[in-house]
Each structure stands twice: as C-alpha cells, then as structure tokens.
Amino acid sequence: MIRTRWALAGILAVALCTDAADADRPGVAERRAQVGQAAARGAEGLPVLQAALEDPSDLVRRAAVQALARMDGGAQGVLEAALDNRDPVVRRAALLALAGDPSPGAVARMARGIADADPLVREAAVQWLVEVSPSSEEVVALLRRVENDASPEIQALALTALAALAPAAGAFHPPARDTVLLRQRPDMVDHVASIVVAATIPLPREGWRFRVDPAGEGHMQTWFEPAYDDARWSDIQIETAWMAGYTGVGWYRRTIDLPARPEHLAAEMVFGGVDECAWVWVNGVYVGGQDIGPEGWNQPFRVDVTRELRWGEPNQITVRVLNSLAAGGIWRPVRIEALGLKR
Known part of the structure; x- marks a missing residue:
C-alpha cells in the first residue's frame, strides 16, 4: 500500500x-x-x-x-x-x-x-x-x-x-524601563547615607504557581497579566531550586496582600538570589530584573516598584526565570523594602 x-x-x-x-x-x-x-x-x-x-x-x-x-x-x-x-x-x-x-x-x-x-x-x-x-x-x-x-x-x-x-520572531525582549533605584537617583547623591528601610515585607515562601516554558513563549501568551488563569499550573515554593534536571525558562506567579501604605520615598523588591536570570512584573507592569548570564546565579538584585505597588490591596507578582546550567529558580528569599530618610 x-x-x-x-x-x-x-x-x-x-x-x-x-x-x-x-x-x-x-x-x-x-x-x-x-x-x-x-x-x-x-x-x-x-x-x-x-x-x-x-x-x-x-x-x-x-x-x-x-x-x-x-x-x-x-x-x-x-x-x-x-x-x-x-x-x-x-x-x-x-x-x-x-x-x-x-x-x-x-x-x-x-x-x-x-x-x-x-x-x-x-x-x-x-x-x-x-x-x-x-x-x-x-x-x-x-x-x-x-x-x-x-x-x-x-x-x-x-x-x-x-x-x-x-x-x-517570538524571542523575549523585555520592555524598556526608565526608573532608577533610590540610592542611584541624582537627587539622592548627598543623602545615600541617610536612606533607611522604613518597612520590610517578606514575600511568602509557599503558595506560588509555576510552569515550565521550554518553548520560551509564555511572554507571547501574556503569562504576566494579573488576570491570566494559572489554575492548572503546579504548586511550588521559593527559596529552593525549582526541580532536578530542567534547564530553560520557568514562570512563577503569586498574589500577595499588602498592608496600608507606610511613609516612604520609594519601594523596592529585593531578590536574594535567582538562578540565573530573572524578569519581574508587578500587577502586569514590567519592573526590571537581572540578566547577566550564569554568573548571576547567586547575585542579589533589586527592582523599583514604587509606582506599581498597591498598598492595602492584593498585588500580583510574576517572575520569569531562565536557567542554563544545573539547578534553577528563585532559591533565596524575596522581600519588599519601603525606603525613607533617617530623621
């Protein structure tokens, strides 16, 4: 035949x-x-x-x-x-x-x-x-x-x-970001030593949703949008490697409730370590990340979230992670810092 x-x-x-x-x-x-x-x-x-x-x-x-x-x-x-x-x-x-x-x-x-x-x-x-x-x-x-x-x-x-x-054509190119961290702002050059952490909010270790993205197309399917339905994603913890044997892109999503707005000049999200590159969205807005290759696996970094956070309300956080070697993921704690000036 x-x-x-x-x-x-x-x-x-x-x-x-x-x-x-x-x-x-x-x-x-x-x-x-x-x-x-x-x-x-x-x-x-x-x-x-x-x-x-x-x-x-x-x-x-x-x-x-x-x-x-x-x-x-x-x-x-x-x-x-x-x-x-x-x-x-x-x-x-x-x-x-x-x-x-x-x-x-x-x-x-x-x-x-x-x-x-x-x-x-x-x-x-x-x-x-x-x-x-x-x-x-x-x-x-x-x-x-x-x-x-x-x-x-x-x-x-x-x-x-x-x-x-x-x-x-679907390669990931993060949006341009024009914000500057508080300690790097020109108007703070004479006040860096006076910057203090007015409030610290640790992000929960549990309750995250996770999905691998081997084709690297989650950004085209708007996995960072707050309304995106992640009900079929897997449960995962942060502060640990995501899984054994997977290299590539993976996405984390979680909604957190913030307290009432503290007095502050700026708010920054601080990542203790992500293996190895990370891109962060807050309430659907891209806020920055770290993309320095494998050397970034244990490097802390922070992103400005002053305009994006909604104090006293739920806030949706999405992190896209790329790992090219060994373990990967958000393996160290993450926190939000409200920054002000020492009185």
Whole structure:
C-alpha cells in the first residue's frame, strides 16, 4: 500500500513486539499461514485480513496488519478500522501505514495518534510529528497537547521539539524601563547615607504557581497579566531550586496582600538570589530584573516598584526565570523594602 520508510518501520516494530510463546498455541501457525495466503491474493484477501485483526493471537493480528501495510492499494479502509483495534501494536502500525513518511499534508492523522490511550501509539505519533519538514502551526499545536503527557518520555520528546521550533520572531525582549533605584537617583547623591528601610515585607515562601516554558513563549501568551488563569499550573515554593534536571525558562506567579501604605520615598523588591536570570512584573507592569548570564546565579538584585505597588490591596507578582546550567529558580528569599530618610 504505502511502502514508505515510516510504514516499514511500523511493520518492523510489529515483528519486534510479538510473543514467541504465542506461536506454540494450537491453531496459531495455521491461521498465520492463512494470513500469508490472503496477503498474496491482494484485494481478494482483504476480508480474511480484516477478520484476522480480531484474532485472539497477537501473532495473527500483527501478521495481518503487517500484510495490510505492505499492500499496494485497497487496504486503507481496513487500516482505518484498525485504528480502533484493541491491540496498541496494531493501532500503531495502522497509523504509520496510513500517514506514510512525515509530511505537512498528513499531520492531521496524528491527532488520532497523540490521543491514543497507549503510550506506545502516542510516542510513535510524536516521533512522526517531530520529523515533519517544514513544520507548521498545526504540528506545534499537536505537540502542545502532549507537553504534559503522563509518559515522561513523551513529555521530553514534545518539549524538546517545541523548544527547537520556537519562532525567532517570538524571542523575549523585555520592555524598556526608565526608573532608577533610590540610592542611584541624582537627587539622592548627598543623602545615600541617610536612606533607611522604613518597612520590610517578606514575600511568602509557599503558595506560588509555576510552569515550565521550554518553548520560551509564555511572554507571547501574556503569562504576566494579573488576570491570566494559572489554575492548572503546579504548586511550588521559593527559596529552593525549582526541580532536578530542567534547564530553560520557568514562570512563577503569586498574589500577595499588602498592608496600608507606610511613609516612604520609594519601594523596592529585593531578590536574594535567582538562578540565573530573572524578569519581574508587578500587577502586569514590567519592573526590571537581572540578566547577566550564569554568573548571576547567586547575585542579589533589586527592582523599583514604587509606582506599581498597591498598598492595602492584593498585588500580583510574576517572575520569569531562565536557567542554563544545573539547578534553577528563585532559591533565596524575596522581600519588599519601603525606603525613607533617617530623621
């Protein structure tokens, strides 16, 4: 039927998945022989091959789907029906035979594959999608469906592919920020020694929401907006590394309640350490961050939040973190300082 590299790979996988002990069961050898004879008759043998797909023997079912995948034509309808077969090996072989080699025109078929109940079929579908060239929005959309798959192997395949497909046009460029920290303001040059911390508000360690962003596109989906729904994100603590084995972009979100406004000249958010780069939003407004590469992993930094904080109200805080080596995340405490002048 569709003698492509991927269809043949599916056929080979069928052979590797068969149970040798099944061959010794009564009648199996005879029924396999009937499958071979039916395959030799071409279209005339289709009814026998279709019936064999429901055989109790793995060997017979898989021999039948192998034969169907090898046919030059006429087997498409039977293979379509095989996508609902109880045997995941049969479903995988049928899917790959119908799709042929990875190409944009056959991408829609893989929607069925990535939704399959068995990881064997889902993984084959993801591997097929990864090889489609040129890629497309349709491919990216399908890969996004499995980026949180129950199978770690499938997750890794999808996330790696999405990261590679991230469009250059969507590269993150933080907005310009014209504010200056209080101690660096020209009008404070003669008063730096008199600046004191009038109030300190530690940010809670618990209660943060977190999501990895391997494709680096959270900013395009406005994950920093206060109204963004993060209900499906994971729970996470700060003051610790985010997870083992992940390098890339991750986002933290939390809403905090602030007390009544203290007397102060400026307010600054102080980060004890973020591994390794960070960009911060308060109530949807970008307020700055630190982007000095891996050397920044243990460097404290602060951002001015004087205009953005809403005293006596809830305040939404978002932090985008990029880590390129080892552990990552907001691993040291964060606090808000209200700054004033010594009386």
